[in-house]
Amino acid sequence: MxxxxxxxxxxxxxxxxxxxxxxxxxxxxxxxxxxxLVWVVLWCLLVTPALLFIARGDEREEGGA
Amino acid sequence: MSTTLAIALAGMAVIALCGMLGRRRPSGDLADWTVGGRNFGAATVWFLQAGEIFTAFTFLGLVGLVFTGGVAALYVVPYLAVGYILLFFVGPRIWRLGKERGYLTQGDFLADRYGSRALGAVSAVFALLFLFPYLQLQITGLGLVLELVTGDAASGAVSMAAGTALVVVFVLWAGVRGVVATAYLKDAVTLLVIGALAVAVPVHYAGGVGRVFERLAAERPELLTLQVDGAGPVWFFSSALVSVLGFGLMGLPFLWNSVLSAGSARALRRNYAFLPLFTVVVAFPMVIGFTAVLVLSEDTEPNGSLLTLVREMLPEPLVGVVAVAALIASMVPAASMAIGVSTLVARNVVPARSLRAQFWTNHATVVAACLAALLLALLRPDLLANLILLTYAGLVQITPAIALALWRRRPVHPWVVLAGMTAGVAVTLALSAVYGAAIADVNAGLYGLAANLAVVGAGALVQRASGRT
Known part of the structure; x- marks a missing residue:
């Protein structure tokens, strides 16, 4: 984590x-x-950049390890 | 035969043909039939997983839920989006273990991680108990669509029988590859149709989406503020929570096929990152549901709202196209669920020793399960109504065992999680039999989950005190 x-x-x-x-x-x-409706759609759209940010960091770390 | 019925039957035949063309080579191998050799690319898995959220419920049930409960139906969006966040972390872990240990089902995972075939078998029986009504729901959906668009009950029965037969044929012929082949078609057709209807229905009946909500804010504000009896904030939150846990911790057995069929953990993670964008599409049927509130009388069958609006608005051939979209939204998930049910039986419930025996047990189960679901849908469509409401509430009882086993092998004794799971299922069934699917607006599955966790916690403490593993 x-x-x-x-x-x-x-x-x-x-x-x-x-x-x-x-x-x-x-x-x-x-x-x-x-x-x-506006609230849930907005936050739903923000999930993708948040997960991509995590994936990028994890992949960089795995690549460097 | 009406034009609508002819188009719908032709559409079903095309869907089945598409599924059959998905087969690559004659396969006598259950692993290839179930998870496609674990080498599906990112795009293929994306369509498979995106298709899992667009079922008969999304197409018909969600419009009905808005019709009766207003914005409370929005709980579906947080549950899917937060579920994908959990799957982003859980999915790749399960994929790696599955590849290493050869899992095909949820039961395989539990049996191996806890070193107990009994746990795998009992969890599979619980999963079947709560998944089978969901399979029947898809077949009932096939009949409901045609009955509503043609106004003829006999057409509904024809549709159910034809749709079930076609699903059985393409599932047996092509397995998960058939589901993938139809998933491309399904996602394209359902997106196109539901997107077009989300614009056309409000424009036709109310002068546009903006006008629908202006009128609702003035005439029915309770539908926009979670003030409907039985669909308030607590119901919203508890329904979302049960669904997030059931979905995000892989409680639904048919989710395992798409995860285990992926070619890499990286492809899975990328997919789970992008799938929340697709979830926004779920808002489309909601706009149609709000239009239905303004147009239809209160005694309208809620799940039939979308098709009732469409039938009065469009010419027969276009009604047929909408019917095909609704039918494909039932057939493809029904195929996934049939695979989920049959593999659980063949791998975890029936003690078939050889791989060949497993393969034929599996195929016999596809036929038996679909036939049983069809007969129940035709003869006693209301028999399983309560169990359908409990699909997520029941399947969430398997998730503590899954979550603990992700952490390490045999985290507690298998009898401890088995006792917790059994207690959770018993409490959920008992409470829902007496009080219904929600008690004080809280989903019955959460009471069951509390009992489940209490038993597992107590069992773990006793185990630690006695020094046994």
Whole structure:
């Protein structure tokens, strides 16, 4: 386990916290869409760069070992 | 025969043909039939894994879930995305162990890591108990699609029988390579159709996506704020958590085929990094579900919402194309599940000694399982309804044993994890029989998991105190 692996914990925590975040449940719309929909799609898109960052670091480390 | 039915039946035949063309050479080897010789490239595995998330549930059930519970249905997006994060770490580890030790199934992994064939067999029986209803769900989906688009119950029965027969034929003929060949077609067709419908349905019925949500915010705000009874924040979180663990820790037996068939651990990790992007597609059926809320009466069958909207909006030939997309979203996962069920039986439940005997046991099980699922879908479609709700809740009970065995070989005595697994399954089944799939909005599987972990924890402490392994 390396510290860079924590990069995956940020989107995971944001996604799992979704139902308890009060600012997503106001009844208004963000960009014409439900805030909860915008929130989960946004964090879902951020999972990929976080995992690629980890994969790159791991592969560099394995290559150097 | 109506145009819609003719197009749908022709579509099913094309899907099966595509699956049969996936076969490379006559194979009498169960390993080649199940995991394709463990040499699939990154793109092939990507299509196989991406296809696993687009089932009859995604196509029909998710629209129905939005129709009844609003944004609570969004729990599917976090569960898939966070599940892929777990799989990013877990998948390559399982792939390496599988290649080294020759695993074909989840039961093989548990039996080997704990040194107990009994554990492999019992875990396989539990997996079959909760996976079989999921297979039946796909076959029921085949019938529901045609029944809704043609308005004729007989067409539904024809569709179920034809679809099941075709799945059996191409699965027996081509194994996992057949599933891969159909997965390319399935992902292309379902993406195209669901993407087009996510734009066309709101435009046709409400004047656009923006207008749908403006009206919902004004007329039905409770659907956008998790305020529907039985679909609140706790239900959202507990459903997502059970599904994340069941999915991300490889509790679903049919996930093992795609992981073990990969050509390298690196290809798997890259795929899991990119698959969350594909998960966003799940938002498309949700937009259709929100449109259905505005247009359809409250007594509409929720799972039929999408096809009801489509039937009233499109000409018959295009309804047929949508039906084909929904059918392929049932047939391909049904094929994966048939492979998952048959390999568990052949490798872990029936004590077939020779590889040849395993191969024929496997093939007989494909036929028997699909036939049984078809008969139940035709004769007693509601019989397994409660078990379907419990697929993830039940399969998550296998995940503590998997997670511990990833860490090291025989981390605790096999009887300890077996006792935990049994306690978890018993608590989940007992609670759901009395109270339903959720108790106080918390998924029944989490109560079972708590019992499971308590038994494993206590057993590990006793084992440590007595100094036995």
């Amino acid at each position: 390396r510290s860079r692996h924590l990069a995956a914990a940020v989107p995971a925590a944001a996604l799992m916290a979704t139902p308890f975040l009060p600012f997503l449940r106001t009844g208004g719309l963000w960009l014409g869409l439900p805030p909860m």
